[in-house]
Amino acid sequence: xxxxxxxxxxxxxxxxxxxxxxxxxxxxxxxxxxxxxxxxxxxxxxxxxxxxxxxxxxxxxxxxxxxxxxxxxxxxxxxxxxxxxxxxxxxxxxxxxxxxxxxxxxxxxxxxxxxxxxxxxxxxxxxxxxxxxxxxxxxxxxxxxxxxxxxxxxxxxxxxxxxxxxxxxxxxxxxxxxxxxxxxxxxxxxxxxxxxxxxxxxxxxxxxxxxxxxxxxxxxxxxxxxxx
Amino acid sequence: xxxxxxxxxxxxxxxxxxxxxxxxxxxxxxxxxxxxxxxxxxxxxxxxxxxxxxxxxxxxxxxxxxxxx
Numbered sequence: 001x002x003x004x005x006x007x008x009x010x011x012x013x014x015x016x017x018x019x020x021x022x023x024x025x026x027x028x029x030x031x032x033x034x035x036x037x038x039x040x041x042x043x044x045x046x047x048x049x050x051x052x053x054x055x056x057x058x059x060x061x062x063x064x065x066x067x068x069x070x071x072x073x074x075x076x077x078x079x080x081x082x083x084x085x086x087x088x089x090x091x092x093x094x095x096x097x098x099x100x101x102x103x104x105x106x107x108x109x110x111x112x113x114x115x116x117x118x119x120x121x122x123x124x125x126x127x128x129x130x131x132x133x134x135x136x137x138x139x140x141x142x143x144x145x146x147x148x149x150x151x152x153x154x155x156x157x158x159x160x161x162x163x164x165x166x167x168x169x170x171x172x173x174x175x176x177x178x179x180x181x182x183x184x185x186x187x188x189x190x191x192x193x194x195x196x197x198x199x200x201x202x203x204x205x206x207x208x209x210x211x212x213x214x215x216x217x218x219x220x221x222x223x224x225x226x227x228x
Numbered sequence: 229x230x231x232x233x234x235x236x237x238x239x240x241x242x243x244x245x246x247x248x249x250x251x252x253x254x255x256x257x258x259x260x261x262x263x264x265x266x267x268x269x270x271x272x273x274x275x276x277x278x279x280x281x282x283x284x285x286x287x288x289x290x291x292x293x294x295x296x297x
Binding site for chain 1: 258259273278
């Protein structure tokens with residue numbers, strides 16, 4: 001190749017290097033400025049752009065192996081005096097190239113977390129939409145429809161209520177006997193310490209009747225039989 | 229007088245557990261939302277508890293009328 005040909009080739013290379021420098025700058029701006037939700041679409045484009053950039057860089061240096069690329073770079077460094085603008089463009093290109101690649105890798109990891117959270121949120125929204133569309137309420141249904149008088153019911157009747165145990169039944173009867181009956185249903189719930197969802201599920205099955213003291217079993221010596 | 233907005237806060241955790249709480253609904257009225265929450269979340273309540281608002285009464289806003297002497 002003659003001297004004029006060599007000079008033209010170098011000028012073209014410098015021009016190309018300057019053009020290529022702006023591509024990673026543009027990509028960086030795109031990723032920084034763009035909202036996180038839209039970055040995904042541009043990620044693939046960014047990766048392709050960088051791949052093309054890398055290939056063009058190698059072609060400019062006219063080398064095809066990593067060791068020869070390094071040798072070429074050192075050679076360029078050594079004879080940099082006459083070709084400073086091209087050298088600056090080359091270094092700027094390489095530094096920015098690697099900076100953006102690293103940023104892309106880090107941001108991709110962070111972005112994956114955002115996407116996962118969004119997918120979870122979407123799944124939850126879909127679940128709620130399906131549940132809301134269902135007209136039939138899913139609530140606890142009592143097995144028996146019998147209504148119970150809280151002032152005359154026995155242990156078994158109380159224990160048959162959903163959510164109540166035999167301990168609650170005994171507590172209720174003990175309280176009822178001490179206070180000569182319940183004045184209202186709220187008093188009954190308060191004495192057994194019923195939880196809100198239990199109250200809601202059994203309230204309709206209870207009513208307040210007249211208080212009738214249950215017969216107390218007495219032994220021959222007059223002592224009351226205590227049933228634990 | 230500041231009016232607190234009545235809300236039902238439902239939290240769904242990744243393992244599917246649902247926590248719901250009424251906010252700004254005083255007294256016994258809060259309990260009538262239990263079936264609604266069950267319907268909305270397509271779930272059954274397995275545990276519940278009263279908050280301090282259960283024992284509070286709702287503030288009644290009485291319109292003030294200026295009496296002309």
